[in-house]
Amino acid sequence: MKLSWLAPAAVLVASVSAQAAEVSSSVTMTNDYRFRGVSQTSGDPAVQASIDVGFDNGVYAGIWGSNVNFGDSDNANLEVDYYVGKYGEITDELGYDANIYYFQYHGYTDGTDIDFFELDFRLSYKDFTALYAYAPDYINSDQDYHYLALDYSTSITEAVNLDLHAGYTFGEYYEDLDAEYADYSVGISGSTAVLDLSVAYLFNDVKGSKTDDLDDNTVVFSVSRTF
Incomplete structure (x- = not known):
C-alpha cells in the first residue's frame, strides 16, 4: 500500500509550519507489546520509540516504531506507524482528537504486504475517553475493521x-473468521521526575485456546521516557 494518501495530511502540516511548533520524542520498554488486547510480539518484550511535532492550533504529526513478532518464521519484525491529526475543545469539559494512521510492517521475505491506514476519532469528557477506529481495507484484506473503546483514568493519589479500559473489535474481517472479541484492562500508572511507569492486567474473550502467547491474559509493565 502506497503512502500517497498522506499527501493531503502533509499539506495540512505544511500549512501550519509557520506557527510555533513543539517537538518531542519518547522511548518505551515493555514486557509485551499489546495492541487492542492481542500481543504483537508473541508475548516477548518490545522497545518502542516515537517523535512528534505539535502546533499551537492543535495539529500534530508523528512517527512511532516497535519490534514485532507475530509467531511465523516468515513474518514482520518491525512496525512503523505514521500519523497526523488535530485535537481541540468543544466545551470546557468536552474535547476531541481526530487522526489518520498508516501502519507499516517490515521484514517479510515473501512479498507479503499487510500495510493499511486507519481513521481514529476520540471524544474525552472529564475522566472518560471514547474511541472509534475504522480501517476500510484492513491488512490489505479488502475487508473493513472497526474498534470501539472506552477508557477511564482518575487520580488515586x-x-x-x-x-x-474496555474495547471491542469487529467488522467484515473478523466476522468472516467468527472472531469478534472484547478486550479489557485494569491498571495503574504514574510518573517520576524522569520516567513514566505503568502496570496493567489485560484479559479478553478471544475464541479458542489461549496457548499461542498472542491473546493470553497477562500483566503488562512499561517504562517510558519523554524528551
Whole structure:
C-alpha cells in the first residue's frame, strides 16, 4: 500500500509550519507489546520509540516504531506507524482528537504486504475517553475493521492514576473468521521526575485456546521516557 494518501495530511502540516511548533520524542520498554488486547510480539518484550511535532492550533504529526513478532518464521519484525491529526475543545469539559494512521510492517521475505491506514476519532469528557477506529481495507484484506473503546483514568493519589479500559473489535474481517472479541484492562500508572511507569492486567474473550502467547491474559509493565 502506497503512502500517497498522506499527501493531503502533509499539506495540512505544511500549512501550519509557520506557527510555533513543539517537538518531542519518547522511548518505551515493555514486557509485551499489546495492541487492542492481542500481543504483537508473541508475548516477548518490545522497545518502542516515537517523535512528534505539535502546533499551537492543535495539529500534530508523528512517527512511532516497535519490534514485532507475530509467531511465523516468515513474518514482520518491525512496525512503523505514521500519523497526523488535530485535537481541540468543544466545551470546557468536552474535547476531541481526530487522526489518520498508516501502519507499516517490515521484514517479510515473501512479498507479503499487510500495510493499511486507519481513521481514529476520540471524544474525552472529564475522566472518560471514547474511541472509534475504522480501517476500510484492513491488512490489505479488502475487508473493513472497526474498534470501539472506552477508557477511564482518575487520580488515586497525586502520583498514581487508576486506568480502566474496555474495547471491542469487529467488522467484515473478523466476522468472516467468527472472531469478534472484547478486550479489557485494569491498571495503574504514574510518573517520576524522569520516567513514566505503568502496570496493567489485560484479559479478553478471544475464541479458542489461549496457548499461542498472542491473546493470553497477562500483566503488562512499561517504562517510558519523554524528551
